[in-house]
Amino acid sequence: MIKPLFEMFPFYSENSSKIEFFPLKLWAKKSKSRKDSGDEMIPYDDPRVIGIEGKTIVSSPGILTDGTYKCPKCKEITLKFVKSAVMYD
Numbered sequence: 001m002i003k004p005l006f007e008m009f010p011f012y013s014e015n016s017s018k019i020e021f022f023p024l025k026l027w028a029k030k031s032k033s034r035k036d037s038g039d040e041m042i043p044y045d046d047p048r049v050i051g052i053e054g055k056t057i058v059s060s061p062g063i064l065t066d067g068t069y070k071c072p073k074c075k076e077i078t079l080k081f082v083k084s085a086v087m088y089d
Contacts, residue, residue, distance in 0.1 A: 009062040010081075011041045012049045017073045019044075044069055044081075051077030058083040 008021040020041060042049055045063050054067030064081045071079040 007061065009059075010044045010064075012044060012046075012070055012072055013039050013041055015039045019072055 008023060011020045011022060013020055016039070022041070043062065044050075049070040051068035051070065054065030056066045058064050058066055058081050066080065066082070068077050069079040069081070070077055
């Protein structure tokens with residue numbers, strides 16, 4: 001199995017209408033949530049942005065399930081993650 005050089009992980013921002021992505025290893029060296037320009041970035045494995053926790057893990061490390069999460073656009077618990085991959089040569 002080929003291991004990725006780094007894995008990007010999604011973060012929620014109350015002041016943004018889009019999902020931000022950061023390398024998980026770099027984030028782990030800092031706090032669990034941080035503020036950039038006064039905006040708190042919350043990783044999507046934080047209970048503050050999880051609605052219903054799913055039964056199937058779709059991303060690991062940094063656990064994401066097939067449950068529901070807070071959408072950065074509508075601010076409701078309607079966002080879902082699905083397992084996918086990007087392959088390139």
